[in-house]
Amino acid sequence: MNPKKWLFPTLLAMVVAVGTIAHPFNTFPGNAQSSVGKDELVMITSPDYPPYEFYNTAGGERKIVGFDVDIANTLARELGFKLKIQESDFNGLIPALQAGRADFVMAGMTPTPERKKNVDFSIVYYEAKDTIVSLKGSNLKTPADLKGKNVGVQLGTIQEQNAQAIAKKTPMQIKQLNKVPDIIQEIRAKRIEAAIVEDTVAQGFIQSNPDLEYVEIPSEEQSGSAIVFPKGSKLVEPFNKVLYKMKGSNELETLAKKWFSQNTTALDAQKATAAAPKKGGLNINFGRLSLDDYLFILKGIPTTLLFTLSSVFLGLIAATGLSLLKISRFKPLQWFANAYTSVFRGTPLLLQLSLIYYAIPQLFGFDITPLQAGVTTFTLNSGAYMSETIRAGIQAVDKGQSEASMSLGVPYAMMMKDVILPQALKNILPALVNETVSLLKDSSLVSTVGVVETLRASQIVGANKYIYFEPLLTAGLLYYLMVMGLTSAASTLERRLKRSE
Known part of the structure; x- marks a missing residue:
C-alpha cells in the first residue's frame, strides 16, 4: 500500500475530528438560524421574580437583568442570535408563546406533565427547593403544620401545584395571587398564615422583612427551572447542547453563585433592610426607596x-x-x-x-x-x-x-x-x-x-x-x-x- 495515498486523507480527517471535539458548537449558529429562518430570538419573561429576572432601576433605567437573562444572553451568543426580551405577567407567558409572540420563555418555570402537553421544555438548568414562609413565631415547620391554614401561592407556578398536592394529604385553604410580593403582603397583613415560595426568592424577602421566617420543605423530587418552547420548536436541541456545555464548564454554577449567593442575591434588599422601619407604628418608611427608584x-x-x-x-x-x-x-x-x-x-x-x-x-x-x-x-x-x-x-x-x-x-x-x-x-x-x-x-x-x-x-x-x-x-x-x-x-x-x- 502506498502511504502517500492514505496519509493525507487520514491527517485531514484527524484535524477535522479534533476541531469538532474542541469546538462542538461552531456549527450551531448557521444550523440554528436556518432552522428557524431568522437571526433574532424573542424571549418573554415576568420580570418581578428576583433574582431570576427583574428590572435594574439604577439611574431610573429600564433594563431587565437576572440569572435567567444572563443564561439567555449566553445562549444567544453561542447560537449566533440577537436577543430581544419582552415581558408579561407569569400566567400570560405560555399564552403569549402559543400566540407566536415569543420564541421561548425563561421565568424560573418548572416542567410538569400538564405543561408538557402544550409546550416543550429544555433540560433543567437549575434545581430549587420550596419553602414555607410565615411570620416569626408561627411555628410552621412542615407541611403537616399547614393543616387548616390559609396558604398563599403564585398563580400558575409549580408551587401552586405542590400546594395542591400537599392539600390532598393535609387539608388547607389555598389562596392564589399573581405576584409573590402580593403573597408576602398577605402574610404580613395576617390574611393568610403562610406561603409556599421558592427558596432563592424567599431569601430576599426574609432579608428585607425581619418579621418573616422560612423553612425548606423536605422533598425527594425538587423542582427545577427549564426553558419553555412552543410545541415542535426546532430550538430545543441546540439550546440543550449549549446548556450541557454550560453545565460541563461550570458556567451555570458560576452564574448561580453570582445571583443566588446570600450577599449578592438581594443587594437592593440589604440596602432596604438597613433603612427598614423599626417595629411598631405604621411600618412605612419612604427612605427605603432610592432616588433611582422614584425616577x-x-x-x-x-x-x-x-x-x-x-x-x-x-x-x-x-x-x-x-x-x-x-x-x-x-x-x-x-x-x-x-x-x-x-x-x-x-x-x-x-x-x-x-x-x-x-x-x-x-x-x-x-x-x-x-x-x-x-x-x-x-x-x-x-x-x-x-x-x-x-x-x-x-x-x-x-x-x-x-x-x-x-x-x-x-x-x-x-x-x-x-x-x-x-x-x-x-x-x-x-x-x-x-x-x-x-x-x-x-x-x-x-x-x-x-x-x-x-x-x-x-x-x-x-x-x-x-x-x-x-x-x-x-x-x-x-x-x-x-x-x-x-x-x-x-x-x-x-x-x-x-x-x-
Whole structure:
C-alpha cells in the first residue's frame, strides 16, 4: 500500500475530528438560524421574580437583568442570535408563546406533565427547593403544620401545584395571587398564615422583612427551572447542547453563585433592610426607596398619559360615530350600534384586552404591540360607553336647532358637525371628563400584557426591594396628581365655554 495515498486523507480527517471535539458548537449558529429562518430570538419573561429576572432601576433605567437573562444572553451568543426580551405577567407567558409572540420563555418555570402537553421544555438548568414562609413565631415547620391554614401561592407556578398536592394529604385553604410580593403582603397583613415560595426568592424577602421566617420543605423530587418552547420548536436541541456545555464548564454554577449567593442575591434588599422601619407604628418608611427608584416610577407617567389621551381621543371619534348610528332612522345601523355597545359593556375589560392582545397574532398573523393592544381595547370599550353619553347629549339639544337648520337648507352632516354636536359636547363635558379619569385609572390594566406604566413601574420597584406599601403609595400619589390635573384643565375649559355663550 502506498502511504502517500492514505496519509493525507487520514491527517485531514484527524484535524477535522479534533476541531469538532474542541469546538462542538461552531456549527450551531448557521444550523440554528436556518432552522428557524431568522437571526433574532424573542424571549418573554415576568420580570418581578428576583433574582431570576427583574428590572435594574439604577439611574431610573429600564433594563431587565437576572440569572435567567444572563443564561439567555449566553445562549444567544453561542447560537449566533440577537436577543430581544419582552415581558408579561407569569400566567400570560405560555399564552403569549402559543400566540407566536415569543420564541421561548425563561421565568424560573418548572416542567410538569400538564405543561408538557402544550409546550416543550429544555433540560433543567437549575434545581430549587420550596419553602414555607410565615411570620416569626408561627411555628410552621412542615407541611403537616399547614393543616387548616390559609396558604398563599403564585398563580400558575409549580408551587401552586405542590400546594395542591400537599392539600390532598393535609387539608388547607389555598389562596392564589399573581405576584409573590402580593403573597408576602398577605402574610404580613395576617390574611393568610403562610406561603409556599421558592427558596432563592424567599431569601430576599426574609432579608428585607425581619418579621418573616422560612423553612425548606423536605422533598425527594425538587423542582427545577427549564426553558419553555412552543410545541415542535426546532430550538430545543441546540439550546440543550449549549446548556450541557454550560453545565460541563461550570458556567451555570458560576452564574448561580453570582445571583443566588446570600450577599449578592438581594443587594437592593440589604440596602432596604438597613433603612427598614423599626417595629411598631405604621411600618412605612419612604427612605427605603432610592432616588433611582422614584425616577423609575416617574418614567411610567408619560406612558400612562399617552395611553389615556390616545384612548380618549380615538374613543371619542368612535363614540360619535356610534351615537349617530343609534339615532339613525335606518334600523340595521341602529341594531349594529346597539349590539356593539351591548358586547363591549357586557364583557370584562380585562377579557377584551387579553383577547385582542393574544388572539390577533394567532388568528390574523399580525403582531400588535402591548401598547397598541391597550389603546385599541380601551378605544373600543370607551367608545361603547361614551356613545350613550353623546347620544343623550344630542337628544338633549333643543329640537328647534335642528328644525331651524333644516328650514335654512343646511345639509344634515353640516348641521350635526356645526350646530348639534358642539352644543351636545358642551353639555356632556363633565361626563366626558369622568370617562377620561376612569380611563386614566384603568390604564393600569395594560400592565398585564407587559406595558410598564405608572402602577407596573411601582410594582417592579416593590419586587426588587422586597417591599410593598411605599412604591404603591407613591404610584397612588402620582395618579391622584394626574387626575387633579385633568380635572383642573376640564374645569378651565368648561368656564371658558360658559363665558362664550
